[in-house]
Amino acid sequence: MKINPSKFQTYWIHSIFITSPLFFRTGDEGISALDIIFGAYFFGSLAIWFFWKVFVKKExxxxxxxxxxxxxxxxxxxxxxILSLINEVSFLNIIREYILFSFLLYYFPIRENLQSKDAIIKLAITFSISVIVNDIAQFYDYYHEFTRGVRYAYQIMTGQRINQTIFTFSILAGILALLYPQKLLSKVWLIFVVGITAMSLITTSSRTFWIIVLLGILIYLVVLPKKQKINLMISTFLSTMLIGIVIILFFQDKAQIVFKAIQIRLESTTEGKKDISVTNRFVEYDAVINKIKENPLGGNGFSKQFVYYNSILQYSLHSIYTHNGYLFFTYRYGIPLALIYFFPIFYLFGKSIFLYIRIHDLFYKFVVLGGFTGLILLIISSVTSAQFMNRDGIFVLAISFALVEVADYYRDEQNENKLVQKWQ
Structure with missing residues (x-):
């Protein structure tokens, strides 16, 4: 059933998108004033929306x-x-984490807002503006570190490792949008967004996400029509050129160090278990798996620490973070709740493949492919990091769910129209 959202609801969702960069970049440690403000606005307004829809309008x-x-x-x-309270976790931290995961519920109002091509395009424009704001903040943080004095490639490789998911999704979604027929001005804007956001992703030094971008482009080359494949190669070339130019202009005499850092990070990807950081991850995984075995059904609760030996630092660490989204969820929530959380992800991932094959309209094929892109990004990246708990990761998940369902609505609508025409 197609529902036309009110103007107020449309403005509200656009405001969430445009202010999202501030939300993504706050609250790394403790609870700040901004956490409280965003908690009140983002989740207070979401609660009001659900109350209005379910209890007032009874939709x-x-x-x-x-x-x-x-x-x-x-x-x-x-x-x-409740389990977390028993484990003596701070009540404010419990509420904070519970509210964070509830951000996925934005999928419902976003889905309702994307009921037409015009609505999808307008929200995409707002999203692209918010991405540029995020890029600027990333460059500021990175430049602040850079001005402290960087002489060697290894000093760059630490990067500012936040918002990799939103950067990666924006790059791949932007490339996809570039392939859709549109005005020259729109294409120039998209090339700019993709190029600048790619620079932001580079500054994170997150090789997993670099590889996912390359994998996404490869998938596009396989599944897209011939004309779009040619446009994809041209767009990728132009974006790569823009990245190179920006690196040279931005870093000037230190540009060579940046290029060397990128090369080192990519080369280290092929080392496998020879890479000490990879070996350290497996030690961490073993410790978490043992804890899961102790509480397989109920989990260990929020912010419950576990101990493992860090081979890089060469001493034992007490940690609440797991560099694997699947183990992270299972450790905290237990196997049953983890399966409940993961089911929609893989269900809609499979559905996106089915819809891409069945839908013939190019616009909605691209819409569902955008949803597929977001889901496969999270499915892969969560093997090496807990993206399901990151603010930008949950936001991308909500958007991806909405894109797949909007494409499904379009297919249902087309089938209904065909059925009506058949009986007329």
Whole structure:
């Protein structure tokens, strides 16, 4: 059933998108004033939306099995909150984490806002502006570190490792949008957004996400029509040239160090278990798996520490973070709740493949491919980091869910129209 959102709801969702960079870049440690402000606005307004839709307008929110599990997870995870209190975790930290995962529920109003091509394009424009704001903040942080004095490539390789998911999704979605027929001015803007955001991703020194971008481009080369493949190669070349020019202009005499750092990071990807950081991850995984075995059903709760030996620092660490999204969720929530959370991800991932094959309209093929891109990005990146708990990761997940479902609505609408025409 197609629902036309009110103007107020449309403005609200656009405001969430445009202010999202501030939300993504706050609250790394402790609870700040900005955390409280965003908690009140982002999640207070979301709670009001649900109350209005469910209890006042009495509209149906759950439309498929994925929706059911998305709603079920925050309800059942109240039990995890209680377990966390028993484990003497700070009440404010518990609320903070619970609210963070509830951000996925933005999928529902975003889905409702994308009911037409015009609405999708307008929200995409707002999203691209927010991405540029995020890029500027990333450059500022990176330049601040850079001015402290960088002489060697290894000093650059640490990077500012935040928002890799939103950067990667923006690059791949931007490349996809570039391939859709549109005005020259729009293409110039998209090339600018993709090029600048690619620079932001480079400054994170996150090789996993660099590889995912390359993998995404490879997937596009395989699945897209011939004309779009040619445009993809041209767009990729232009964006790469822009990245090189920006590095030279931005870093000037230190540009060679940046290029060397990129080369070193990419070369280290092929080392596998010879890379000490990879070896260290496996030690961490073993410690987490042992903890999961101790509490397989209920999990260990929020912010519950585990101990493992860090071979880089050469001493034992007490940590609450796991460099694997699947183990992270299972450790905190237990196997049943983790499966409830992961089911919609893989269900809609499979659905996106089915829809891409069945839909013939180029615009909506690109829409569902955008949803597929976001999902495969998170599925892969969560093997080496807990992207399902990061603010930008949850935001990309909500957008990806919405894109897949919007494409599904279009297909249902087309099937209904064909059925009506058949009986006329």
């Amino acid at each position: 149906k929110i759950i439309r498929n099995i994925a929706d059911f599990f998305i709603i079920l997870f925050p309800i059942l995870s109240i039990g995890t909150m």
